Amino acid sequence: MTIKKHVKTGLSALALSISLNALAADDPIKVGILHSLSGTMAISESTLKDTMLMLIEQQNEAGGVLGRQLEPVVVDPASNWPLFAEKARELLEKEEVDVIFGNWTSVSRKSVLPVVEELNGLLFYPVQYEGEESSENVFYTGAAPNQQAIPAVDYLMNELGVERWVLAGTDYVYPRTTNKILETYLRDHGVAEEDIMINYTPFGHSNWQSIVADIKKFGSEGQKTAVVSTINGDANVPFYRELGNQGIDAADIPVVAFSVGEQELSGIDTAPLVGHLAAWNYFMSVESDANYEFIDAWTAYTGNEDAVTNDPMEAHFIGFNMWVDAVEKAGTADVDAVKDAIIGVTVPNLTGGYATMMPNHHITKPVLIGEIQDNGQFEVVWETPSTVAGDAWSDFLPGSKDLISDWRKPLECGNYNVATHSCGGAADEAAE
Amino acid sequence: MSIFQELSNRDRVFEFLAPAASPVDVRHGPILYLEDVSVSFDGFKAINNLNLTIDDGELRCIIGPNGAGKTTMMDIITGKTRPDTGSVWFGSRHNLLTMNEPDIATLGIGRKFQKPTVFEALTVFENLELAMAADKRVLQTLTARLSGEHRDRIDEVLKLIGLSQLRNREAGILSHGQKQWLEIGMLLMQKPRLLLVDEPVAGMTEQEMERTAELLTSLAGEQSVVVVEHDMGFVRSIAKKVTVLHQGSVLAEGTMDQVSNDRKVIEVYLGEGA
Amino acid sequence: MSILRSLTSLLLFLALTVSSVAHAQTSDSEATALLQALADSSYAQKEQIISDIASSGDERARTWLEAYADGKLSQTKDTGQFVIVLTNRGRDWTVADALSGEELGEMSRRNIDKLRINNALRKEVEGLLSVIDLTVDNADTRLAAARALKGEVDAVLAEQVVSLLTTEGDSDVRAALEEALAIHRVEQGDLAAVAVLSGSLNAQARVALNNAAQGDNPELAAAASKALESIETKLKLNSAAETLYFGLSLGSVLVLAAIGLAITFGVMGVINMAHGELIMLGAYTTWGMQQLLPGQPGLALILSIPAGFLVAALAGIAIERTVIQHLKGRPLETLLATFGVSLILQQLVRTVISPLNRSVVTPDWMSGSLMINEALSLTLNRLYVIGFALVVFAGLMLIMRKTRLGLEVRAVTQNRAMARSMGIKATKVDILTFGLGSGVAGLAGVALSQITNVGPNLGQSYIIDSFMVVVFGGVGNLWGTLVAGLSLGTINQILEPWAGAVLAKIVVLVFIILFIQKRPRGLFPQKGRAAEG
């Protein structure tokens, strides 16, 4: 049904643009795709590349945008952070793309950020992240901590009556920040310090024995205990295996993960994990026509009956449609025009609701809690009554509680300090 | 560039690294003096209570069947191997057991290996240049310049060892004999007080042997020379005093005639089937 | 207290079933009504309905509850019929009628509406089932159920447990039940019960005692804290044992990964950077096997031991023939070339199979853990890996000591030229040795597939550790590798609790660096050619 809608808009736009200027119809709109196709991140990112190619293909079949075809430009930053910056520069300076969809890891985004700002590009970032950032040129279609972590903790606290907390994460900025936020949040809700256990492990950590044993001990003190896991990618399989083998089942100590989606599960024997939780804004198992449509399109596109969809893919789906609408609204693919036009744009998401682009360049999302099933899918057990707007600056970090972000005129500031009524440290850039 | 400072300072500490003029004290006779030296490699006694004295300026030949411990003895003198017991003195001042190879070398003990080892990637000229007695500390080596008399000295030696034509060829291409000569040449460049020469004439022609014999005898006098050799003819041609090693200790000592008539010696050699 | 409610109703149900005739069968209409209620009601209400179902006296109740707990109990959207999902893979699921139990064949996933359940409810249902289990014949089931009761016993259930105790014959079950009862009694302030709990390692018991120790009844508090002391000392021992076990299991993994390297590296002086990828091949073989034999993960795993060995060995031999033999006596060059090979193999797996990790199923007999006591249980998969590592090691030792190949290998290691002159075909030895080393890497892969990711990066994450182990142990010395692997593993695990995972690893690395300064040839330096590096 979303597709149909786009067919219509596409066609009308086609007619319009032809009548306006036949010339513009000739040169295509270039869409840069900046996802690692080799190296360690290829696991997660290569599917996002395919998602974008699929969306672009569909859009072109529907007549493109403003009657111009979309031309994807794919590059491979090879999971190498400096290379991300270099490739972004290549896309913007050499290929002169009108928009970039890409990145997965925080560090890659941080590495690209200065380039995109300098060359005034557009970047749609589809992955849940630590927040604490709002760039004029970046649109964050993934979840900010308040769209994933905090609702999940609320669920555990209120629905499951959890009193003791293990915050386990891989040692990089996303878990660090998320756990800092959660720690403050929990303390505000009267959780004692000794009831919070924080643990960090390196990337790809594979020997979880003693950590899981500690969690077990920590959880055997009588009160209900839960693990909030920001463990990243490869480290999850051995972690869950160890959980299973040491006999920690979801009924005793549930694990709620923020980085484990359908795709990660496809690489795990999920039998021992049934009942463990994950918090996302989308699950493949969600029952909605939009979702069915998307899944069908995806399996058709990949030619693989068992191909799974996941949250970042939905984020790209939303981001792409928002960009398309904005371009049509603005009547041009020009970056500044699109930047202004896109704020307030509302498009359907895949969970049967709608997503709106907020002035802080984050979007509104529903938050779903799912339980892992033995077939590698999630069963939604809880969701927020309404959608939640992404908060760029967490209220639970001393450094950022006074900051807000609003890219509309006249404020046009990514880090406005409501206490000092000044536009943070980025004043000189905002002035440009 | 404080690292450079750092390095050079750390070098200056070592007084004995100062150039050639060897401080060896030979006023009380012997230049090399081994007493009750023993060393064993997992159980096998290579050297067994060895006592040996080399006088200053002497030319000494050391013979003995395979495994008699000749090479091991040289290893001990040059600091490559540390003995289990015993003491080794160079002159009456320097206890060699407390020093490492470079110190001992700069102190004035030159060694020629059984299997000739030269720097094959470098030219003949460069081989000699490196061996030349000079300040061998790092920075000094870096800034070292080749003065006229250095060249003359190298040319001299080149003539002496008959490699003048090949001076700019890489040592790798030399014949076995030529390598032997080059290595001896390198010894000469070092201006050592004591030369340890291990099988110098292996793979040499008759004439070459004679030249080597001349060379070694001519060296004796201002330098002390210890020659280890299997070739009895050659030994006879140069030896004044011969020491026979057997199973890591001295079996007999004396002139060639004395030792070659010594019953024990004959026994050993015949016993060995030599 | 939900458990309480459900259990009381359950006792009712038990009584009912006993009294009434065998065929206590509610009409389908009632059953449907119950299930419909379960489907429609909120989680809060569901609790009540579960116990209603349990106490409905319908003999199908157990099936329903089990299906519900497994998330298999569903309702079709079109007909509203209640079904139990038999297989839920792919897009069409096979289902059976919940009431009649007859198979209905395949049905589109999207037409099936699962009856929602969450952890709380699942726990509830399991509680119910476990109490039912208390009355079954199988002693193990009863034991499990009895253990599950610890901390769950309340006033009503207590009587039930007491009556069960009168009939219970199995001593373990009795012990478990008594402890469960004692926990309840201590909570009630029963001094005598403390004695039962003293020395118990059960967490719930400890909680009960802790509360008692804090409690206002002085003598109870005294007794409780005394009991706790004895427990604490026991616990210390157990955790020490646990750490040791963790160390050994990590060590055994390191040994497995490194020992193949010890052979190729030690004997041929070849630095095989592709070793990690050979391990990876072994792991993928396991995955492949499981694809070939769906439904029999155990068999597949066992078969993949020889298969993994072969695959890796052949790959290794191929590498040796095509690359390494051209680099004789240039160990550092082999490092570079084999590194290239490793890149190629990785990318090959990515393009041919998939960049995603593959899921390797753990057979039942390898999952779970072996319970020594309630504070110490050894995870089975790692237990097997430890055993496997030792077997592999012993096997290699045999080959090296007892076979002709071993003899020749050792000869070549000691002095290549001499060995050749004695008529040993050094090339043949090289091929066989390299094949052997690679094959062992394959075995390591098979084992690792049960512990960690099976993906293109599997190899990379082990190669460096492997080299550390080999160098630390002393190149070309199998014993060295064994000792090095196990000790490094143990050190790491001892450090980890107070240093954290990362620091522990760093400390170990620095330790190795410094150790090499002291003993440039490793723990067990090897005499002879290969040692010249």
Next chain:
Amino acid sequence: MSSSQSWLLRPFNERSTQLFLGILIGAVALVSILHLVFPEDHALHVSAYTVTLLGKYLCYALLAVAVDLVWGYLGILSLGHGAFFALGGYAMGMYLMRQIGDRGVYGDPVLPDFMVFLNWQELPWFWHGFDMAWFAFAMVLLAPGLLALVFGFLAFRSRVTGVYLSIITQALTFALMLAFFRNEMGFGGNNGLTDFKDILGFDLRSDATRLGLFIATGIALAIGYVVCRGIVLSKLGRVSVACRDAEARTRFIGYRVERVQLFVFVVSAMLAGVAGALYVPQVGIINPSEFSPLFSIEVVVWVALGGRATLYGAVIGALLVNYAKTVFTGVMPDAWLFALGGLFVLVTVLLPKGIAGLLRRRKKADDDDQVTGQEVTA
């Protein structure tokens, strides 16, 4: 006469060096001109993107030269040179972070952003002084230098050689990588240091600054090359080769091998540090992945490809491989690793002397009479 000159001047009357410097300076000048003279849209215009890209290549080239110095002439295969490169990079990165001042998103005058939102209260001690350029730039040399000094001192003193040395250099860089990934370390963990604003007061985003950095890198490479060449041509260079080929012999003629190794190793480490320092402002980020052992190995392969023990070969190798990388990751990403892997294998098996080896074969003859000529005139 060459051999009686100061060691730093000797390279200049050596044909290969003259040629190398000529090409290098020429190329840098040409690029700069094309960049400045021609307008954006002109066919001959070199975009800022390309300039920065080339700058990055030159950094890699310098790193490769450093590696070749120890591997080619000293026989030490270091699989840990990435560590020195990264340390230099971090020293520069810390300077650039301090230059941001209160322009970070939180506007904290002292603390870098990542410290603010992980609410660090004050600057860790090792960050002090990095606001001063001279100090930071000194550190670019000292940090890698000291690490190399300590590590080398231990290793060479106890005569760790060959494979063992290679493996522990790998352990070294691996340990450092793990350490820098830890956020407690105060180096920004996995995100590293980024979002730099300006260097020595010049805006890093302006094309002029980019060009400046590119030229600076070119000069650094030239100097680095001359220094290495000077060492190689000096007596010390010959002693190094002696250590490489016959360590024992070198000892027996009175050289303290471990000192020679240490000196050259430290110099090489500092060059790597400089390369890293120039690399960071051009790519705009430094993160622990530069410590990854794989990177260090890759560098060695550049050298192997270009031709070991030639220095200019290292440069050729670095440029070629990285250019290939840029092209491949653009056109056929999946094939990139195949290509790289295949390259490693083919070079080591078929081309042991590398590309330089091919060039050399032809040049050999006239090299020889050049040397003889020199000797004769002595």
